[in-house]
Amino acid sequence: MSLDTALLAIDQFITRAGKTLQNPEKKLAITFYGGEPLLEFDLIKEILHQVHQVRYPTLSGRITHSITTNGTLLDEEKLQLFSQYGVLLKVSIDGPKKFHDHNRIYRDGSGTFDTVVHALETARDKFPAFFNQVGYIVTLCPPFRYMERAAFFDSHPLFKGHQFLVASVAITNCDLEFDMSEQEPDCVEFSELLRQMHQKAIRGDFDDAVFESGLFSQGLARFRQAQGEGATETIDPNGCCIPGQRRIFLSTSGQYFLCDKVAQNDRFSLGDIAFGVSTDRAWQIYNDYISLSQADCLKCPLGNICDYCPSSALQGDYMGLEQKRVQCACKLPYTKKMLELYASLTEDVSPDALDTWIPPHLE
Numbered sequence: 001m002s003l004d005t006a007l008l009a010i011d012q013f014i015t016r017a018g019k020t021l022q023n024p025e026k027k028l029a030i031t032f033y034g035g036e037p038l039l040e041f042d043l044i045k046e047i048l049h050q051v052h053q054v055r056y057p058t059l060s061g062r063i064t065h066s067i068t069t070n071g072t073l074l075d076e077e078k079l080q081l082f083s084q085y086g087v088l089l090k091v092s093i094d095g096p097k098k099f100h101d102h103n104r105i106y107r108d109g110s111g112t113f114d115t116v117v118h119a120l121e122t123a124r125d126k127f128p129a130f131f132n133q134v135g136y137i138v139t140l141c142p143p144f145r146y147m148e149r150a151a152f153f154d155s156h157p158l159f160k161g162h163q164f165l166v167a168s169v170a171i172t173n174c175d176l177e178f179d180m181s182e183q184e185p186d187c188v189e190f191s192e193l194l195r196q197m198h199q200k201a202i203r204g205d206f207d208d209a210v211f212e213s214g215l216f217s218q219g220l221a222r223f224r225q226a227q228g229e230g231a232t233e234t235i236d237p238n239g240c241c242i243p244g245q246r247r248i249f250l251s252t253s254g255q256y257f258l259c260d261k262v263a264q265n266d267r268f269s270l271g272d273i274a275f276g277v278s279t280d281r282a283w284q285i286y287n288d289y290i291s292l293s294q295a296d297c298l299k300c301p302l303g304n305i306c307d308y309c310p311s312s313a314l315q316g317d318y319m320g321l322e323q324k325r326v327q328c329a330c331k332l333p334y335t336k337k338m339l340e341l342y343a344s345l346t347e348d349v350s351p352d353a354l355d356t357w358i359p360p361h362l363e
């Protein structure tokens with residue numbers, strides 16, 4: 001991406017956010033994704049300088065940043081800059097070395113685990129306040145081995161007390177065959193992990209359950225949110241964003257998309273930096289998703305708490321029911337398990353127990 005493209009998109013973003021900025025409590029977020037965004041470190045550095053020192057110094061305290069990285073290019077210079085601007089770092093790490101190095105490799109086939117851990121140790125030793133805010137993203141891919149991963153993350157000092165997001169590899173629109181059976185809610189390890197999380201909650205070992213928290217907190221957040229709202233007469237498409245309203249993704253060529261999850265596909269484009277964001281296109285995508293889903297969702301017991309959205313319905317070059325139904329079939333048993341966990345945590349620990357497990361941004 002050129003600097004001009006990035007700055008023009010940021011100018012458009014700040015203009016569109018005018019109403020939001022009228023509320024002094026609200027903040028804006030500009031985040032950096034790849035591929036691997038640190039390959040463009042010089043560009044990111046210049047963008048941060050332009051935003052905070054040159055173009056919008058008066059908004060500096062209200063513009064936040066995060067960066068999702070595989071951690072292989074993190075060094076002291078980058079950590080120093082991110083620490084200076086308070087950039088929230090989200091580092092991908094998939095588990096112990098043998099799991100992480102299975103998929104996350106250099107071109108010569110060697111694993112990246114040691115490099116990433118070294119970078120994290122540097123961050124911890126040289127920029128401790130900044131390091132305390134580092135979050136981790138774990139991508140699960142068969143073999144899942146939940147217990148081994150939990151044992152690693154929950155006991156390693158680099159991860160204690162940090163926020164985790166644990167998600168499975170996306171199987172929609174993917175040509176590769178994966179055996180996802182270990183992900184079934186009735187799989188022995190999955191059930192054991194739920195039991196372990198419950199036990200840790202009873203003991204108050206919250207900092208020692210970072211992996212479990214990252215895996216289950218999104219599911220739990222849905223119940224707490226639904227409980228707060230109470231029963232409703234209507235079923236909203238809960239998980240579905242209004243395209244372009246709260247989040248928008250800019251490709252390297254200057255095209256706007258709903259988010260990074262659907263950015264490979266032109267039919268999810270909302271416009272580009274030359275012509276701006278098309279609200280007609282945004283409504284078209286939203287309505288297409290509703291038309292596709294509503295017959296199933298209106299009959300589904302999860303209608304009011306489901307978080308599925310256009311990214312869950314990816315099929316071919318757009319959205320389709322066939323792929324979506326594959327995902328829906330797993331959703332009900334998974335949600336039942338989450339409801340059991342939610343009920344047991346609120347009853348056996350305390351109604352406030354979930355405050356510790358669910359990060360506020362998930363609600």
Ligand code: SF4
Binds near residue numbers: 240241247258260309
């Ligand atoms: S993940 Fe789904 S709900 Fe979120 S921005 Fe992307 S399409 Fe919208």
Ligand code: SF4
Binds near residue numbers: 298300301302
């Ligand atoms: S699981 Fe599927 S059918 Fe049920 S509410 Fe979610 S998207 Fe709709």
